[in-house]
Amino acid sequence: ANYVVKNQNKFLEVGLLVDSDYYATDGFHLSGIDERVKHRPWYSDDQKTGDIFLSDFYRSNSTQKWCVALVTKLALPGKNNVRIIIELDAGAMSDDLSGLKTMKKGYVYAIEPKTKRVVIHPDKERLGVDSVSINSELLTTIMAGDGHGNIPSYQYDGQYKFSVYDTSNNFNWVLLSGTNNSEITANALKMGAVGGTLLAVVFFILLAGYLHTRVHQVGGQLIEAQEFDELHEQLSALLNDTMGSSRVYLFVMNANEGGLEEAYHNLRANVPADLLCRIAGCQQLGRFCKPEQDDIVRRIAPSEPCIRLPLVNSARQHENPHTASQLIGVLYICQPGLAYPFFAKMIANYTLSALNQILLTQHIRSEDQMTGLKNKNSLRQHMDQKLADSTTGYFLAMIDVDDFKSVNDTYGHLLGDEVILNIASQMKHSFPAQAVLCRYGGEEFAVLMEAPDTETALKILDDFRAKVEASRIEVNEATSCAITVSIGFAPLRKGMESTISSADRALYQAKSQGKNQVLSAEMCSVGTETAAVTA
Structure with missing residues (x-):
């Protein structure tokens, strides 16, 4: 659990409740809390053995971050109340959605219908505050089973906005995407042909929606890969089905030797010198990489377009980014059909999660549990x-x-x-x-x-x-x-x-x-x- 919390930024804490004792990552332990624990947001008296319970949105006492918790109740001989708690950072989940935009000024956010609080938002200062986009009447309609629709016009921060919403997600939240009315109007009238522009906008939204859905559908299967070859094949299928590509190369960082290894094509290479610039945030995801900039591109795609996506475990806010940011791999996509940063970031996120999963599995398989040495x-x-x-x-x-x-x-x-x-x-x-x-x-x-x-x-x-x-x-x-x-x-x-x-x-x-x-x-x-x- 400590390894997962340290290396995957969505996880804040993993805990184990055994009757009146609570154990958590980083050696945390409390005793005699059988009554106090019943007041925690993630505790439910109604939870049955084997069920998975998703808590309401709350602020963690230990990290002071907004989060939700997944809780499962277990049956253990001689124990009455055993639960495993996984606390998820809402801020980190917001980061994953920060690249999803409606036009240029819009963004994706989510609301917990039970409390009307904002639970996902690119501006983390907005987490935990009441939403202004959904009024009580609309909330009642949504709670009654209206799964999707639009909010034609509402005022926020001195501007009128338009949003669409949908409730079909595993968290039972209201997921919204919107932008300023003025931006919609300006884009619709920019070409002068209102009807043609609107049709083009609709076509683009439908195409983007289809690709977005396909990336999520196929991308979610990446984390099921157990080996690097299997991940490479699934990644190739994902890219062919969405962005399109001629070849894909997934280089993995060898921490011991300080180089990159590509198991599927049996390649080895040094880390490109200019990659540190990308990790520092001064290169846009999805930008084409030229052969003279990167020795790897010169080897794998000397005469065709190639984009490079570094896969980095980001530092947490309380950690030093120079020590905590960790390059674990680099994804190269040769001759991409749609080299948009929006899709590139989604694919990079899915690949990063899948790669973390494989590396974690390999770490467990290759280590002697008593000494921490290799087996x-x-x-x-x-x-x-x-x-x-x-x-x-x-x-x-x-x-x-x-x-x-x-x-x-x-x-x-x-x-x-x-x-x-x-x-x-x-x-x-x-x-x-x-x-x-x-x-x-x-x-x-x-x-x-x-x-x-x-x-x-x-x-x-x-x-x-x-x-x-x-x-x-x-x-x-x-x-x-x-x-x-x-x-x-x-x-x-x-x-x-x-x-x-x-x-x-x-x-x-x-x-x-x-x-x-x-x-x-x-x-x-x-x-x-x-x-x-x-x-």
Whole structure:
């Protein structure tokens, strides 16, 4: 839940209510609230087990932001009242709709019919205030089942406005879109031919409405993709059905190596230098990108139009945008049929959500939950990628805690867990940021790291061994436990299995020669040959 709240800006808080205890993200915990919780806006006595409840619009006490909450009630043996609460930021949802405009001055907004308060609005100062566009009489009509219609004329901020409304959405809100009457009149009369202009406006609205609907219908399916290839195919279908395109490329940011990777076409590239300008907000979404501006465009579309859509997890208002804004990918659309910023932003938002979902799934699949290190499958994938790219200068080290069974038998499994966590922490502080750190299984760990030669790799690994040897784990106030590790390593060459086998043999020899030492596979080979000559 912490990972989701940190990386997806629509989520403010994820909480768990268990009878009189409430737990939430960032370590928040309250006890003895079984009566107080009944007064929270997201709590409903009528909610049944298995149902999903959508709260009224309210201001969060902890974040002071306007939000709504999705709540589901669960059945848990021995517990009477168990609920999961997901708090959604109305301001972030407003950002997603900020690109939807009626002509130039209009915008899309939403109203909660029960309270008549504004719940979605491009101007966040308007959130939570009473709407002036819907009067009590019209609200009664809407509540009686009138699902869509128009508000011909009303006055706001000294101007007369026109809006249309619709209630067919999962939030049961009234969704509105409108603009100033003067802008409608000016646009209708601009060409002088009123009838022809109105027909053109109607045609454009119908076309935009159709494309808008199709983007939402097909775009909503993107988040169901489980792998990058599946996402690429669905994205290609979406673009062909709406904007039109000849090819699409979805590059994903590799945070460890600082580059971009395109899995579907098996491409790799550096981050274009001018992309920082786009992230800073000085380049419009949907603008055509020239080959001389971008090395990637020069490779994939040297002689045809191409637009570039950076996919960025935006910073929250209370965070530093220079550290919190995170580039997670770049979408390139070659030869687009409709390169309008309106559609480009919608497609970028859907792709960003789908990409976040896949990355979150991959993060969970590839991580050891106890230590936060990578797991065995993830390590093998990294090794396979390096071998496929014919990358040289990498070493695989297998690390084993000496006499771990004795530690468990002497001090208990809880201290054994502390030993595992201590080793993981030492690894995170001892090896380069680009190294792949892995818990291989039980008390065995692995490191895939880059080094110019065997001597350098040996020095790095022996420094780590010495740090582990110097550390102490407290058993109680009077007793501490010393631990050591044995390490065997081998260069990443030829095949993955042979590399693992070589590192394992070096580790076995390090254990058999007295433990608490580092041996390379090359040293073991020399030792074996020497023994054979002596015999």
